[in-house]
Amino acid sequence: AQSVSQHNHHVILSEAASLELGCNYSYGGTVNLFWYVQYPGQHLQLLLKYFSGDPLVKGIKGFEAEFIKSKFSFNLRKPSVQWSDTAEYFCAVSPPETGKLIFGQGTTLQVKP
Amino acid sequence: SQTIHQWPATLVQPVGSPLSLECTVEGTSNPNLYWYRQAAGRGLQLLFYSVGIGQISSEVPQNLSASRPQDRQFILSSKKLLLSDSGFYLCAWSNNSPLHFGNGTRLTVT
Numbered sequence: 020a021q022s023v024s025q026h027n028h029h030v031i032l033s034e035a036a037s038l039e040l041g042c043n044y045s046y047g048g049t050v051n052l053f054w055y056v057q058y059p060g061q062h063l064q065l066l067l068k069y070f071s072g073d074p075l076v077k078g079i080k081g082f083e084a085e086f087i088k089s090k091f092s093f094n095l096r097k098p099s100v101q102w103s104d105t106a107e108y109f110c111a112v113s114p115p116e117t118g119k120l121i122f123g124q125g126t127t128l129q130v131k132p
Numbered sequence: 133s134q135t136i137h138q139w140p141a142t143l144v145q146p147v148g149s150p151l152s153l154e155c156t157v158e159g160t161s162n163p164n165l166y167w168y169r170q171a172a173g174r175g176l177q178l179l180f181y182s183v184g185i186g187q188i189s190s191e192v193p194q195n196l197s198a199s200r201p202q203d204r205q206f207i208l209s210s211k212k213l214l215l216s217d218s219g220f221y222l223c224a225w226s227n228n229s230p231l232h233f234g235n236g237t238r239l240t241v242t
Contacts, residue, residue: 025175053230063176063222065230109176111231119191120166120224120231124175 021046023112025123032100033131040095040126042084042110052093053111053120054084063109069093080104102132134159138223138234145241151196151210153237155223158204163225165206167198170220170236179221182206213241 026041044050054066067078074086084095093110110123138155145151157163167179178191180198188198195214199207206223218241223234 055231062235063231063233068230111176115228119178119181119189120226121178122168122176 021112021114021119021121023110023121023123025108025110025126027126028124029127029129031129031131034102035099036130038095038097038100038104038128040108040110040128042093042095042123044091044093044110044112044121046091046112046114048114048116051113051115052084052086053113054078054082054093054095055109055111055122056106057109058106066095066108100128100130102130104128105130134225134232136223136225136232136234138237140237141235142238143240145213145239147215147241148212151208151213151217151239153208153221153223153239155206155208155234156204157206157225160204160225160227162203163227165200165204166222166224166226166231167206167208168222168224170222176222180208215241217241 023044052069055063056066057063066082067076067084069076069086077083082097084093086093108126111120113120135158164183166181168176169179170176180190182188182200185200185203196210221237224231
């Protein structure tokens with residue numbers, strides 16, 4: 020069965036530190052990949068997505084993610100985090116032919132001012 | 133533009149009572165519809181998804197069921213709630229695109 024694994028459950032960083040959140044998936048075929056973010060008290064929103072093409076994807080608020088097919092990974096990065104990046108981050112995978120979106124268990128990021 | 137409505141926003145129900153959560157989508161046709169549950173520390177769990185009227189796929193065996201009586205209506209139900217059904221339930225839609233989520237329903241089973 021398809022699954023998504025986020026290695027870090029809770030990350031604490033100081034402002035200006037660099038961020039990398041790991042995401043690995045298990046699925047043998049073509050997939051669409053997503054990172055969603057949920058800020059405290061708000062709804063889930065799309066951070067960035069990868070369908071095809073350049074494996075380095077840039078999203079909103081300075082986030083980027085790199086799809087490495089050989090490693091089945093789609094790690095999220097940001098060079099310098101801000102206090103306002105405190106949120107829960109979800110990696111998700113969707114095999115295009117199924118219509119399903121499978122989420123990882125989420126990573127809580129806490130940025131200290 | 134497309135919108136998704138989910139209600140109620142919060143619900144407190146006793147154990148053994150029935151459940152009905154409703155979700156409707158406007159501004160699109162034949163969307164894929166989803167029910168997710170978000171539990172603390174467990175992320176988003178896909179419960180049901182539907183690619184068309186009357187077509188429901190269940191992802192996890194549980195006390196809940198889903199129905200899609202109309203193209204843009206998706207209902208999450210239970211005949212008898214369990215304590216373990218407490219959680220935050222999210223409806224979502226997509227048309228071969230990223231998901232669009234509803235506001236969610238906070239369900240507390242007491």
